[in-house]
Amino acid sequence: MFGKGxxxxxxxxxDEGLEGQxxxxxxxxxxxxxxxxxxxxxxxxxxxxxxxxxxxxxSLMKLMYSHRSPPAEPRLxxxxxxxxxxxxxxxxxKQEGALRPPLLLLPPSPPPDDPMxxxxxxxxxxxxxxxxxxxPGPPPTMPASPVTPASAAQLPQQLLALPxxxxxxxxxxxxxxxxxxxSPTGPAPMxxxxxxxxxxxxxxxxxxxxxxPTLPLSPPPTPPNCQPASPLPLPPRGPSPHGAGFFPPxxxxxxxxxxxxxxxxxxxxxxxxxSPTAPALPLPSPPFPLRDSRTTAxxxxxxxxxxxxxxxxxxxxxxxxPYPPAPPSPSxxxxxxxxxxxxxxxxxxxMYDFDSCTTAGAVTAKLSPAxxxxxxxxxxxxxxxxxxxxxVGS
Amino acid sequence: MAGxxxxxxxxxxxxxxxxxxxxxxxxxxxxxxxxxxxxxxLATGDRGGRxxxxxxxxxxxxxxxxxxxxxxxxxxxSHEPEFDYLKSLEIEEKINKIRWLPQKNASQFLLSTNDxxxxxxxxxxxxxxxEGYNLKEEDGRYINPGNVTSLxxxxxxxxxxxxxxxxxxxxxNAHTYHINSISVNSDHETYLSADDLRVNLWNLEINDxxxxxxxxxxxxxxxxxxIITAAxxxxxxxxxxxxxxxxxxxxxxxxxxxxxxxxxxxLFEEPxxxxxxxxxxxxxxxxxxxxxxxxxxxxxxxxxxxxxxWDLNMETRPIETYQVHEYLRNKMCSLYENDCLFDKxxxxxxxxxxxxxxxxxxxxxxxxxxxQRRDATLEASREHNLPLQxxxxxxxCTGGGGGGGCSKRKKDEISVDSLxxxxxxxxxxxxxxxxxxxxxxINNLYIFQDKVSDPDSxxxxxxxxxxxxx
Numbered sequence: 001m002f003g004k005g006x007x008x009x010x011x012x013x014x015d016e017g018l019e020g021q022x023x024x025x026x027x028x029x030x031x032x033x034x035x036x037x038x039x040x041x042x043x044x045x046x047x048x049x050x051x052x053x054x055x056x057x058x059s060l061m062k063l064m065y066s067h068r069s070p071p072a073e074p075r076l077x078x079x080x081x082x083x084x085x086x087x088x089x090x091x092x093x094k095q096e097g098a099l100r101p102p103l104l105l106l107p108p109s110p111p112p113d114d115p116m117x118x119x120x121x122x123x124x125x126x127x128x129x130x131x132x133x134x135x136p137g138p139p140p141t142m143p144a145s146p147v148t149p150a151s152a153a154q155l156p157q158q159l160l161a162l163p164x165x166x167x168x169x170x171x172x173x174x175x176x177x178x179x180x181x182x183s184p185t186g187p188a189p190m191x192x193x194x195x196x197x198x199x200x201x202x203x204x205x206x207x208x209x210x211x212x213p214t215l216p217l218s219p220p221p222t223p224p225n226c227q228p229a230s231p232l233p234l235p236p237r238g239p240s241p242h243g244a245g246f247f248p249p250x251x252x253x254x255x256x257x258x259x260x261x262x263x264x265x266x267x268x269x270x271x272x273x274x275s276p277t278a279p280a281l282p283l284p285s286p287p288f289p290l291r292d293s294r295t296t297a298x299x300x301x302x303x304x305x306x307x308x309x310x311x312x313x314x315x316x317x318x319x320x321x322p323y324p325p326a327p328p329s330p331s332x333x334x335x336x337x338x339x340x341x342x343x344x345x346x347x348x349x350x351m352y353d354f355d356s357c358t359t360a361g362a363v364t365a366k367l368s369p370a371x372x373x374x375x376x377x378x379x380x381x382x383x384x385x386x387x388x389x390x391x392v393g394s
Numbered sequence: 395m396a397g398x399x400x401x402x403x404x405x406x407x408x409x410x411x412x413x414x415x416x417x418x419x420x421x422x423x424x425x426x427x428x429x430x431x432x433x434x435x436l437a438t439g440d441r442g443g444r445x446x447x448x449x450x451x452x453x454x455x456x457x458x459x460x461x462x463x464x465x466x467x468x469x470x471x472s473h474e475p476e477f478d479y480l481k482s483l484e485i486e487e488k489i490n491k492i493r494w495l496p497q498k499n500a501s502q503f504l505l506s507t508n509d510x511x512x513x514x515x516x517x518x519x520x521x522x523x524x525e526g527y528n529l530k531e532e533d534g535r536y537i538n539p540g541n542v543t544s545l546x547x548x549x550x551x552x553x554x555x556x557x558x559x560x561x562x563x564x565x566x567n568a569h570t571y572h573i574n575s576i577s578v579n580s581d582h583e584t585y586l587s588a589d590d591l592r593v594n595l596w597n598l599e600i601n602d603x604x605x606x607x608x609x610x611x612x613x614x615x616x617x618x619x620x621i622i623t624a625a626x627x628x629x630x631x632x633x634x635x636x637x638x639x640x641x642x643x644x645x646x647x648x649x650x651x652x653x654x655x656x657x658x659x660x661l662f663e664e665p666x667x668x669x670x671x672x673x674x675x676x677x678x679x680x681x682x683x684x685x686x687x688x689x690x691x692x693x694x695x696x697x698x699x700x701x702x703x704w705d706l707n708m709e710t711r712p713i714e715t716y717q718v719h720e721y722l723r724n725k726m727c728s729l730y731e732n733d734c735l736f737d738k739x740x741x742x743x744x745x746x747x748x749x750x751x752x753x754x755x756x757x758x759x760x761x762x763x764x765x766q767r768r769d770a771t772l773e774a775s776r777e778h779n780l781p782l783q784x785x786x787x788x789x790x791c792t793g794g795g796g797g798g799g800c801s802k803r804k805k806d807e808i809s810v811d812s813l814x815x816x817x818x819x820x821x822x823x824x825x826x827x828x829x830x831x832x833x834x835x836i837n838n839l840y841i842f843q844d845k846v847s848d849p850d851s852x853x854x855x856x857x858x859x860x861x862x863x864x
Contacts, residue, residue: 052673055727072484072485072486073481073483073485075736076591077621077623077640077736078736080618080621081680081736083619084619085676088676
C-alpha cells in the first residue's frame with residue numbers, strides 16, 4: 001500500500017478516466033434488482049468495459065497475492081467479496097458473450113475514431129435486447145466458425161479478415177466453456193463446461209489469460225481451443241489491433257512464478273500503438289512471470305497490437321502453442337477436490353488450481369499443503385510438458 | 395451533559411496515549427477499544443496481543459472543568475502468536491475484540507479474543523498483604539516447626555497497589571474461521587462468539603463446550619457468497635441476538651424459537667438505490683459493525699460510506715442514514731485497489747443514544763447528533779494537544795479539477811485528494827455515562843471530553859463552527 005504516512009495522490013487520469021466513467025456507466029444488465037440491461041452508449045461503454053476489466057484484473061491479483069509473511073489464513077470476507085466481484089463481472093461477460101463473439105480485453109481508451117468504438121457501439125443495442133438472440137452488432141468479420149487447433153492456421157486469416165474492428169476479446173468465461181471434452185463432439189454448450197463459479201474459485205487467474213487461440217470464437221467455441229482454466233496465460237493478441245487487452249503493466253519477465261496471466265498483457269498493453277496510456281492503475285509490480293513461459297514466451301513479445309502484427313502473432317500461436325486438452329469431464333476434476341475448507345480456509349492456493357484444470361490428475365496439487373510460490377510453476381511446467389506430448393502424440 | 399436544546403457540544407483534547415514517533419511498530423497498532431460498564435476503565439487491545447487497561451482517577455472536584463485522567467492500570471499479554479501446523483498458517487495474536495463483564499465483585503472481568511481463541515481475564519487489585527508470620531527466618535528459610543513456641547497471627551498491612559491479570563478461562567477450538575465478534579449476554583452467564591460463518595453460544599463457566607446457534611456455511615463452499623461480519627446480543631433480552639452480513643443485511647434471531655437460529659426472526663435490509671449502483675456496491679454495503687442502542691430499541695450499522703440507524707420494529711429500511719464520507723464514492727476503484735475498501739470501521743452510541751460516532755480517514759472522526767440533526771467532523775492529531783484545547787471542526791471539500799475545489803487555503807479545509815488513507819480511525823468508544831470519548835488512531839489513543847461550558851465564558855465558539863456537513 002502506501003509508504004509510512006505518505007499521502008497518496010490519486011492519479012488524475014485514473015480518477016477521471018475510470019472513477020468518473022464508472023459513475024456515468026451503471027452496472028450492466030443482469031444485476032439483481034436492476035431494471036434490465038442498461039448499457040451505456042458510445043464511448044462510455046468503452047470506459048465501462050475498461051473499468052470492468054481493470055477491476056477484474058485487480059481482483060485477480062488480490063486473490064493471488066498474499067501480503068503476509070509468514071502466511072496467515074486469508075480473510076474469508078475479503079475472498080468472498082472479491083470472488084463475488086469476479087463472478088459478477090464474469091456474468092456480465094457471459095451475457096455479452098452470448099450476444100456477440102467473445103471479446104478480448106479492451107485496450108485502454110481507444111481514440112474516438114477507433115474502429116473498436118464501432119464494435120462497442122453496436123453492442124449495446126444488442127445487449128439491450130437481452131441475452132440470447134444474435135446481435136446485429138458485431139461486425140460480420142467476427143469469425144462465426146469455431147477455431148480448431150487444426151484450423152489454427154486460419155486464425156491469422158480470420159484475424160486479418162477483421163478489418164477495422166478486431167475481434168472483441170474473448171471473455172474469460174466463454175473461453176472456458178470452450179473447454180469441452182477432448183473428443184470433438186461439436187461445440188459443447190457453455191453450461192456443460194466448468195461452471196463460472198468453479199472457475200472463479202479454482203482458476204482465479206485463468207480468466208485473464210484468455211488464450212488468444214480461443215480468441216475470436218463465436219459461442220460456443222470448439223474443443224481444441226479449449227482454454228479451460230488453463231494456466232496458460234496466452235497473451236490476448238491478435239484480435240485487438242489496439243492492444244492486447246487491457247492488462248495492468250507488469251514486467252514481461254518470463255521466469256516461472258505466480259500465474260499472473262494478467263501480467264502478460266502488460267507488455268502488450270505497453271506497446272500498443274494506438275493508445276499509449278493504460279489507466280495508470282498503480283498495480284503492484286512484483287515480478288509476475290508467465291506461467292507457461294516456455295510456450296508463451298515468444299508470443300509475449302509479439303503481442304504488439306498492430307494490425308500487421310496480428311498475423312504474426314496468430315502465426316506464432318499455432319506453431320508453438322500447445323492447446324491443452326480439455327479435461328475428460330469438464331467439471332469432473334472439480335468434484336474430486338475437497339473444496340470445503342480448502343477453498344476458503346486454506347491459504348491462497350489459487351495458483352494450484354490451474355494445475356487441476358490443465359490436467360485431470362492434478363487434484364493432488366490442490367490438496368498439497370502450502371508451499372512457496374515457486375512450486376506451483378514447477379508443477380505447471382511439467383504438466384505442460386505432459387500436455388504437449390499428449391497433443392503432439394495424438 | 396449534552397446540555398440544553400441549542401447548546402452545541404464542543405470537544406476538547408484531554409489525553410493521548412502511545413508512542414509519539416511516526417515509526418509505528420506493527421504490534422503497537424490498536425485493534426480494539428472498549429469502556430467498561432461504569433466507564434471507569436478503558437481497555438485497548440493491539441496487534442501484538444497485548445491488552446492495556448486505563449483507569450480514570452478520582453475526579454478532582456476542585457477543578458470542575460477538568461475531568462479525571464485515565465492512567466495505565468494494567469498491561470498484560472493476552473494472546474500469543476500461534477502456528478497451525480496442520481495448515482501451515484500463522485494464527486495472529488491480534489486482539490479483535492474486548493468485552494467487559496458487568497462487575498459482580500471487587501475484581502473486573504473481561505473477554506478478549508483473537509482470530510481463534512477467546513479468553514476470560516480476571517483483573518484484580520491487591521493493596522494489602524499479610525505480614526507478621528513467624529514461620530520463616532530472616533533469609534526466608536522455614537523455621538523448624540519444633541522451634542516455634544508462640545502463635546503469632548499475621549495482620550494485613552497496606553502495600554503498593556498491584557494489579558494482576560490472570561486468565562480464568564480459555565475458550566478455544568470452536569471456530570474454524572476468524573472470530574469477528576464477541577458479545578456478553580444480558581443474563582451475565584452466557585456470551586456469543588461469531589466467526590465468518592458461525593455463531594457460537596458459550597457459558598462463561600464452561601470452556602470446553604459451546605453451542606452453535608447460527609451456521610450459514612453452505613454445503614458446497616463454492617456457493618459461498620455471504621458471510622457474517624458482526625454479531626451482538628440484545629442489551630436487555632437475553633434471547634435476542636443480531637448478526638450482520640457482507641451483503642448489507644442484518645438478521646435478528648430469537649433463541650426461543652429453535653436451538654439453531656438459521657431461520658431469522660427478522661431481516662433488516664434496505665433495497666439498493668439503483669442510481670448508486672456500481673461494481674463496488676456489494677463491497678461498500680458490507681456491514682463492518684453492528685451495535686444495539688443502550689435502550690435496546692434501535693440498531694446501528696456501519697458500512698463503508700454510511701451509518702444507519704434501524705428501528706427494530708421496522709425491517710424495510712433504516713430510520714436514519716448518515717453519510718460518513720460520501721466524497722469517497724468517486725474514489726472507490728482506487729480504494730478497492732489499495733484495499734481501503736475493505737477497512738472495517740466501528741461505530742458507537744453515546745450514553746443516552748442521542749449521538750453516534752464513527753471514524754474515517756485522515757484521522758478524522760464523525761459525530762452525528764440524532765436529535766438536533768447536526769454532524770461534526772473532528773480530527774485526532776498531535777497538532778492540537780494542548781490541555782483542554784478545543785477541537786476545531788474539519789471539512790473535506792470535493793469538487794472536480796485540481797486542488798479538489800477547495801476554497802483558497804481556507805483553514806481547516808482539506809481536499810479529498812489530500813486525505814491520508816493510511817491514517818484511519820477504525821475504533822472509537824464512548825463513555826457510558828459521560829461525554830468522554832476514546833478515539834484510536836493507528837497507534838495512539840486519544841481521549842477527548844466535552845467542554846464544561848462556563849455560562850460566563852465568552853469564548854464559546856459560535857454554532858456555525860460546529861456545523862460541518864460534508
